[in-house]
Amino acid sequence: MNVGDTGALAPTTIVRIDVYEYPLSYRHGRYTMSGDRVITTVPATVIKVTTADGVTGYGESCPLGPAYLPGFGAGVQAVLGELGPRLIGTDAANLGELNAVMDRNLAGHGYAKSAVDIACWDVLGKVAELPVGALLGGIRQRRFPLYVAVPLESHEQMASYVTARRAEGIHYFQLKLGGRPADDAERVAAVVDATEDGDVIVADANCGWRLPDAVMAARLLEPMPRVYLEQPCATLEECLAVRRLTTLPYVLDEVITDVQSLIRAYQANGLDAVNCKISRIGGLTKAKQLRDLAVSLGLRLTIEDTWGGDLTTAAVSQLAASTDPAALFMVSYMNDWTDGHLGGYQPRSVDGVGYVSDAPGLGLEIDESLLGHPTMSFAA
Helix, strand or coil, X not given: CCECCCCCECCCEEEEEEXXXXXXXXXXXXEXXXXXXXXXXXXXXXXXXXXXXXXXXXXXXXXXXXXXXXXXXXXXXXXXXXXHHHHCCCECXXXXXXXXXXXXXXXXXXXXXXXXXXXXXXXXXXXXXXXXXXXXXXXXXXXXXEEEEECCCCHXXXXXXXXXXXXXXXXXXXXXXXXXXXXXXHHHXXXXXXXXXXXXXXXXXXXXCCHHHHHHHHHHHXXXXXXXXXXXXXXXXXXXXXXXXXXXXXXXXXXXXXXXXXXXXXXXXXXXXXXXXXXXXXCHHHHHHHHHHHHHCCCEEEEECCCCCHHHHHHHHHHHHCCCCCCEXXXXXXXXXXXXXXXXXXXXXXXXXXXXXXXXXXXXXXXXXXCCCCCEEXXX
8 A cells, every 4th residue: 555654645546446448430431451350349448547636547448359469358348357456555656666566466468557557647647747748758749740541452442542641631651451462562552653752651461461472562562662561470580581581661560569579679680660559568658668769779660559549649649749759750649540539539630740738647638428337446
């Protein structure tokens, strides 16, 4: 129990945790990835942490369905049911000890722990009367380029989707691939033709190619301008094998889960940029560690999360804002991709650019009436 010198609870002691679930739908209908993975609506989990002095912090975790990464929506609820009672009495402002408590009581499941960690960063920012980004290293930039993911469809549909998003101000496009290499090359070529100099195209297979197909796809994509290759295969070893056979700028995503995997990939000259998804790393605390290491190694970063709404977007915006501008590749604002806005559709994007709030904490006012009743609650 976190107590002060008088024996009273310290002001930032967690005295109550409420857990909610709500659906998030893809605003464009169907989000299709390699391996016939299709997302329309997924359950998001929101956690509310209340401290002894009445400060509340919110966090969100939303796995992209059950077949993208280890973890799924119901798993978040199960993990929080296990951890919730053990977090009562923990100091929300002591992020190092908070994460140690979670790890001592439950191995793994960083995707669910991420919601707790984000909520406690929200508390810390409110208590310090500073935006979370100021506590993550200082606000280095207040605006940054956003990308959109282009669902895996026919080359005509993908080019049309890109054209529509370009009209909205987007110039960074992550193409969902992982089909037949020749078909994927046709998709990328169509998008290259639909874009202009200054636009960036990331060919992302989301682990969808087997090694021979990945090699073939890389060779077909090699002559195309403005193209990056992201996560062609399921394992780091396969991705490194492809890397040795291509000069395409290279991004790793799913196989980078912690600082150790990043170091290994870097030592093997296995990447030029890393996709830092906050919940995949285990929350803002561990994402900051990975971010700072990547910057020190001279790598660039995409900062985002697996899926989510306003809360996820706020956390992403604060981490992005506190990143060295020279190291930031691109960012995703998930609340532009999904319906259901708990925080008044904040933070907002304008013409393909994301902006960060300078209000304390995550900078959101959460409308709890949209959440309904908690699925579980824990109190001192």
